[in-house]
Amino acid sequence: MCSGRVDPALILESFLAGADGVFVGACLKGECHYSVGNLMAEGKIEVTKRILRRFGIDPGRLVMRMMSSAQGAKFVEFASAFQDDVAALGPVGSSEGIDAADAKLRLAAARNALADKKLRWVEGKWVEFQEEGNLYGERFTLHELGRMYEEIALDECAIQEIRLRLEGRELSAKELARQVRIPAYRVLRHLADMRRMGLVSVAAVGDGEPVWSSCELEEIPAA
Amino acid sequence: MEELRIGVFICNCGTNIAGFLDATDVSDYSRGLPGVVFSRENLYSCSEAGVSDIKSAIVENKLNRVIVAACTPRTHEPTFRATCEDAGLNPFFFEFVNIREHVSWVHKKEREAATRKARDLVRMAVARAALLEPQTPIEASVIRRAVVIGGGISGLTAARELARKGIDVVLIERERKLGGLVSGLYVLGPVPRDARAYVASLVADVRKDRRIRIMTGATVERIGGYIGSYMVGVRSRGKASEIDCGAIVVATGAVPLKPEGVFGYDGKKVISLFEFQDRLRKGKLRGRRFVMITCAGARDRERIYCSRICCGSAIKDALLVKELDPGSSVHILYRDLMCYGVENEGILRAAKEAGIRFVSYSKDAPPVVEDGVVRVEGDVMGEELAIDADVVVLASPLVADEGASELSKMLKVPLDADRFFLEAHVKLRPIDFATDGIFVCGTARWPATTRECAEQALGAAARASIPLLAGRVEVEPAVAVLGDEDLCRGCGMCAALCPYGAIEIVETDSGEKASMIEVACKGCGTCAATCYMRAITMVHYTDDQLRSQVNVAFEEQATRAGGAVAEPGAAAPTGAGGSK
Ligand SMILES: Cc1cc2nc3c(=O)[nH]c(=O)nc-3n(C[C@H](O)[C@H](O)[C@H](O)COP(=O)(O)OP(=O)(O)OC[C@H]3O[C@@H](n4cnc5c(N)ncnc54)[C@H](O)[C@@H]3O)c2cc1C
Ligand code: SF4
Ligand code: SF4
Numbered sequence: 001m002c003s004g005r006v007d008p009a010l011i012l013e014s015f016l017a018g019a020d021g022v023f024v025g026a027c028l029k030g031e032c033h034y035s036v037g038n039l040m041a042e043g044k045i046e047v048t049k050r051i052l053r054r055f056g057i058d059p060g061r062l063v064m065r066m067m068s069s070a071q072g073a074k075f076v077e078f079a080s081a082f083q084d085d086v087a088a089l090g091p092v093g094s095s096e097g098i099d100a101a102d103a104k105l106r107l108a109a110a111r112n113a114l115a116d117k118k119l120r121w122v123e124g125k126w127v128e129f130q131e132e133g134n135l136y137g138e139r140f141t142l143h144e145l146g147r148m149y150e151e152i153a154l155d156e157c158a159i160q161e162i163r164l165r166l167e168g169r170e171l172s173a174k175e176l177a178r179q180v181r182i183p184a185y186r187v188l189r190h191l192a193d194m195r196r197m198g199l200v201s202v203a204a205v206g207d208g209e210p211v212w213s214s215c216e217l218e219e220i221p222a223a
Numbered sequence: 224m225e226e227l228r229i230g231v232f233i234c235n236c237g238t239n240i241a242g243f244l245d246a247t248d249v250s251d252y253s254r255g256l257p258g259v260v261f262s263r264e265n266l267y268s269c270s271e272a273g274v275s276d277i278k279s280a281i282v283e284n285k286l287n288r289v290i291v292a293a294c295t296p297r298t299h300e301p302t303f304r305a306t307c308e309d310a311g312l313n314p315f316f317f318e319f320v321n322i323r324e325h326v327s328w329v330h331k332k333e334r335e336a337a338t339r340k341a342r343d344l345v346r347m348a349v350a351r352a353a354l355l356e357p358q359t360p361i362e363a364s365v366i367r368r369a370v371v372i373g374g375g376i377s378g379l380t381a382a383r384e385l386a387r388k389g390i391d392v393v394l395i396e397r398e399r400k401l402g403g404l405v406s407g408l409y410v411l412g413p414v415p416r417d418a419r420a421y422v423a424s425l426v427a428d429v430r431k432d433r434r435i436r437i438m439t440g441a442t443v444e445r446i447g448g449y450i451g452s453y454m455v456g457v458r459s460r461g462k463a464s465e466i467d468c469g470a471i472v473v474a475t476g477a478v479p480l481k482p483e484g485v486f487g488y489d490g491k492k493v494i495s496l497f498e499f500q501d502r503l504r505k506g507k508l509r510g511r512r513f514v515m516i517t518c519a520g521a522r523d524r525e526r527i528y529c530s531r532i533c534c535g536s537a538i539k540d541a542l543l544v545k546e547l548d549p550g551s552s553v554h555i556l557y558r559d560l561m562c563y564g565v566e567n568e569g570i571l572r573a574a575k576e577a578g579i580r581f582v583s584y585s586k587d588a589p590p591v592v593e594d595g596v597v598r599v600e601g602d603v604m605g606e607e608l609a610i611d612a613d614v615v616v617l618a619s620p621l622v623a624d625e626g627a628s629e630l631s632k633m634l635k636v637p638l639d640a641d642r643f644f645l646e647a648h649v650k651l652r653p654i655d656f657a658t659d660g661i662f663v664c665g666t667a668r669w670p671a672t673t674r675e676c677a678e679q680a681l682g683a684a685a686r687a688s689i690p691l692l693a694g695r696v697e698v699e700p701a702v703a704v705l706g707d708e709d710l711c712r713g714c715g716m717c718a719a720l721c722p723y724g725a726i727e728i729v730e731t732d733s734g735e736k737a738s739m740i741e742v743a744c745k746g747c748g749t750c751a752a753t754c755y756m757r758a759i760t761m762v763h764y765t766d767d768q769l770r771s772q773v774n775v776a777f778e779e780q781a782t783r784a785g786g787a788v789a790e791p792g793a794a795a796p797t798g799a800g801g802s803k
Contacts, residue, residue: 004752013774014776033657035636076329120755121716128719
């Protein structure tokens with residue numbers, strides 16, 4: 001299977017299935033058996049690492065290494081280093097200082113974000129852009145694309161996490177802000193958007209501060 | 224849905240597998256996995272006995288999924304797929320697990336851990352097998368014409384051979400003349416052969432053959448298509464044309480390194496072996512004292528590889544000099560002598576008998592070339608020698624042709640770290656590329672003697688003639704399909720990213736949609752992993768199939784922690800298993 005086939009969502013599925021680290025092995029640059037699949041993979045791994053970081057999960061748990069089939073010794077070196085590094089990090093959450101249940105929720109939110117249309121679209125554009133190199137010259141650099149991605153990812157990740165945090169629970173915006181690790185004003189903005197999309201609703205207005213809950217999936221109006 | 228009846232066969236590979244993990248345990252363990260109705264060990268699954276055992280087990284137990292845990296699918300996946308087919312089962316209901324290269328060979332000192340890993344891999348395969356679907360190979364027709372790129376010894380030989388098989392050939396040569404590097408050489412070794420006469424006879428054969436169209440002064444500008452139906456865009460003497468063909472042979476050769484900056488190279492008194500041969504041929508060689516230095520510009524940090532042909536060619540040239548002028552002196556300074564095979568051994572002996580001196584030097588104390596003198600610290604005697612020299616000859620390596628990068632991109636085939644073309648597998652598929660219908664031979668692939676090049680050219684012609692003569696080809700159906708047309712938005716991202724140009728955006732009744740060209744698709748999966756709508760399905764590697772493996776990957780560890788599954792027993796492997 002070409003490394004280009006590795007779907008970011010599948011990487012997150014692996015973490016959710018219990019992996020503490022994920023290793024993606026690819027061909028050397030210029031030697032890819034599928035021409036440039038490894039370069040595509042590189043772009044995908046990069047965005048996946050960014051998402052992990054966003055959720056407070058050590059991106060070092062995801063490793064991509066390039067080698068040829070003739071470099072057995074190199075593979076051993078990479079695999080052993082990966083094994084040692086991941087063993088040192090321990091189960092997801094432990095090195096990050098988050099409990100197992102919270103780690104699981106964050107991974108699920110990351111998976112949902114990566115499986116969602118919006119991020120996949122930008123991610124595809126990212127890879128496409130890398131492929132085309134500096135076609136756009138100085139005016140639109142990879143750096144800028146990265147920033148744009150960050151912004152979209154920031155929103156998408158927050159929305160996915162808010163959804164999961166509100167599943168079966170009612171929380172105030174302030175509490176959500178604490179749990180999702182972003183300022184309250186951003187949470188409010190997301191909640192407003194999400195309410196418009198029919199994803200959340202105000203469950204009750206407590207001591208002057210409303211608490212929110214998620215809507216059942218069926219209630220989501222068709223796009 | 225019909226009931227799942229999975230059969231698992233654990234190969235011992237003699238002691239290759241069973242010697243390092245508990246195969247009996249893995250077999251017993253498999254039987255408890257969901258859907259598995261049968262499991263057993265084979266001594267050698269791939270042997271005739273093993274294969275017939277699997278076949279009868281399929282029939283007797285009405286198996287509808289077959290898993291063999293053995294060696295690499297590279298060699299035996301076709302074997303076991305055929306076994307399934309013989310037993311009346313769709314070959315794509317077969318799943319291979321590699322417990323040799325991936326387990327026993329790499330965990331030789333960890334029997335228990337290896338056994339556990341084998342269990343894990345088999346469990347993952349069982350999960351996937353449950354979701355496999357029957358497939359039929361994709362068929363495509365093949366244009367009975369080959370394009371050979373490069374008109375050196377290799378390209379000429381390949382073209383002649385293809386034409387002899389009744390295949391039309393277009394031979395594309397960049398230079399105005401055919402013959403390649405050998406046209407510039409004098410006498411080829413190890414068995415002396417007139418280089419120009421060799422080229423001339425090949426060129427005459429090729430010119431005579433009406434099936435061969437020769438294009439010289441021609442450059443390849445564009446390549447598109449896929450096995451059976453490639454399009455090669457050529458510009459020859461200013462005129463552009465397109466050639467349709469079923470297969471392509473790459474024979475673009477290599478070039479000798481001009482040893483600029485090495486051992487005081489000046490092109491006059493310090494020259495390359497290539498220039499030396501040129502002088503010999505033209506009778507312009509002056510001087511009586513010669514020092515040849517091998518590995519000049521080779522096996523250093525920049526080019527770590529051995530160019531294989533230089534040592535033998537230098538020895539042969541030293542002998543030529545001695546023949547011409549028995550009173551002359553020739554020293555060969557070497558690091559190692561790449562002098563393989565009976566004939567090379569023969570000329571080495573002859574050279575020693577003829578009084579040619581061999582002095583080995585070490586990489587850390589390379590010879591120093593001064594005006595008329597070469598100083599070298601002899602490795603064996605340990606003393607510094609000062610050797611008088613009228614001419615110093617540097618045996619420099621063959622290096623990849625500069626155009627290789629561009630051509631590799633057009634062909635969508637890889638180069639190795641030294642920019643030589645990289646075959647599909649160094650040992651198992653040395654002449655094929657991973658891309659079907661494209662083959663490689665000669666020094667484009669790796670430095671080689673003319674004889675090796677000719678052998679490879681015959682090999683490439685033979686390989687290429689399989690689809691060309693059959694007129695049709697079967698392609699592995701593990702390709703991308705638009706699984707859900709409604710989801711596709713026709714955005715074109717997949718088409719932009721496909722490394723093989725296998726996707727086009729077409730206008731349909733329901734708007735623009737992606738459309739896959741089955742035979743062009745190599746199944747890399749880039750499109751499926753990227754499509755934001757998840758409209759694309761990879762046949763035989765669906766998201767569900769991959770997810771099923773990932774989801775059970777850590778299952779046993781969980782159970783084992785709970786103590787439900789016993790540690791693999793330490794019992795000695797039975798070895799014999801179910802095989803006869
Ligand atoms: C100094 C020296 C001494 C040698 N001595 C010996 C010896 O004694 N015995 C022996 O057996 N071998 C010897 N060799 C090796 C021998 O030269 C090679 O084995 C042989 O040349 C390989 O033939 P080829 O057809 O693969 O490549 P080449 O001879 O390099 O031919 C390749 C051809 O392809 C053409 N080409 C390249 N790129 C393109 C393109 N993009 N489009 C179209 N055409 C293209 C080139 O113009 C060239 O004509 C020696 C080599 C050197 C340098
Ligand atoms: S990327 Fe997906 S949505 Fe876009 S054209 Fe391809 S299949 Fe259709
Ligand atoms: S699987 Fe790869 S080769 Fe096939 S259509 Fe998709 S991107 Fe192209």
